[in-house]
Amino acid sequence: MKEITFNHRKSSIIGMGTWRLGEGDLLETQKEIAILKYGLHHGVNVIDTAEMYGEGKAEKAVGTAIKGFDRDSFQIISKFYPYHATPELIKDSLEKSLKRLQTDYLDVYLLHWRGNTPLAETVQGLEAVKKAGLIKSWGVSNFNTDDLKELAAVPDGENCQVNEDLYNLTSRGVEYSVLPYQKEHGIDFVGYSPFGSDNNEFLKLKNELGDVAAQKHISIFELLLAWCVRNNDVLTIPKTSSTDHFVSNLKAIDIDFTPDELELIDKIYPKPTKEEPLDTI
Ligand SMILES: NC(=O)c1ccc[n+]([C@@H]2O[C@H](COP(=O)([O-])OP(=O)(O)OC[C@H]3O[C@@H](n4cnc5c(N)ncnc54)[C@H](OP(=O)(O)O)[C@@H]3O)[C@@H](O)[C@H]2O)c1
Helix, strand or coil, X not given: CCEEEECCEEEECECEECCCCCCCCHHHHHHHHHHHHHHHHCCCCEEECCCCHHHHHHHHHXXXXXXCCXXXXXXXXXXXXXXXXXXXXXXXXHHHHHHHHCCCCEEEEEECCCCXXXXXXXXXXXXXXXXXXXXXXXXXXXXXXXXXXXXXXXXXXXXCCEEEEECECCECHHHCCHHHHHHHHCCEEEEECCCCCCCHHHHHCCHHHHHHHHHCCXXXXXXXXXXXXXXXXXXXXXXXXXXXXXXXHHHHCCCCCCHHHHHHHHHHXXXXXXXXXXXXX
């Protein structure tokens, strides 16, 4: 399986998204937990969650799924709301997340999106919980290049380890300056919603892309996922509650493209040629 260096560690290039997990009935949640376990058993060693997802229900499901696994063999990313971004509220949110996750620490803790709290205050809070051993690293999400530069300018802001943004074939804006900036400054990039989230319309629009997928004898989902990791510089975190889809996603990350195929895809969904407003979900 393709690997990437994430948070200073060797990691699978695919992680497991958990948005909307744990929100259904018991049977559904059990199925979702079983898929997370399946992933961990098959070498997928990053889980992305947040206090926002089902107001803690996703973190609870993750907490059940990781029981019995060596805690050091996988990494957990969680996120706090922007209105919990002061030092006291960060500590409070984090302690609640750790309780739901039934773990002593997070590998990465992210500010979910930018709010009104000054970045300097948020960084101070994150550095404090890092010093206390409750998190290994911290980062941000839904930041554009200007936001990242502003963050780098506050005390300890250069310790930002991760930025997580929307990244898929129809949202390529980050390729223009976010990805190059992060590469230059050693900030790991996590790309969320590789399939455009639960938006079914997204896939209906892709006739020409369907032709490329058909020629490669892969599904359009496999094409979308393989494309996200084509340069080995993005950790992609699809969400699935289906074992068949999980197997297909695992297969996808090892699919390569020829330069001609990539050129064809670029014609269907062109690369950004200028700074674009950051796409978010
Ligand atoms: N930082 C942020 O602000 C932010 C924002 C959004 C998302 N995220 C993170 O990114 C993760 C992924 O994004 P997402 O949940 O929005 O959406 P996504 O991963 O782009 O798409 C999920 C959808 O794709 C379907 N799917 C997955 N694999 C498939 C396959 N092989 N074939 C067919 N359908 C497939 C899933 O259905 P099935 O379950 O039926 O497979 C689900 O409907 C989230 O779960 C979350 O952890 C972060």
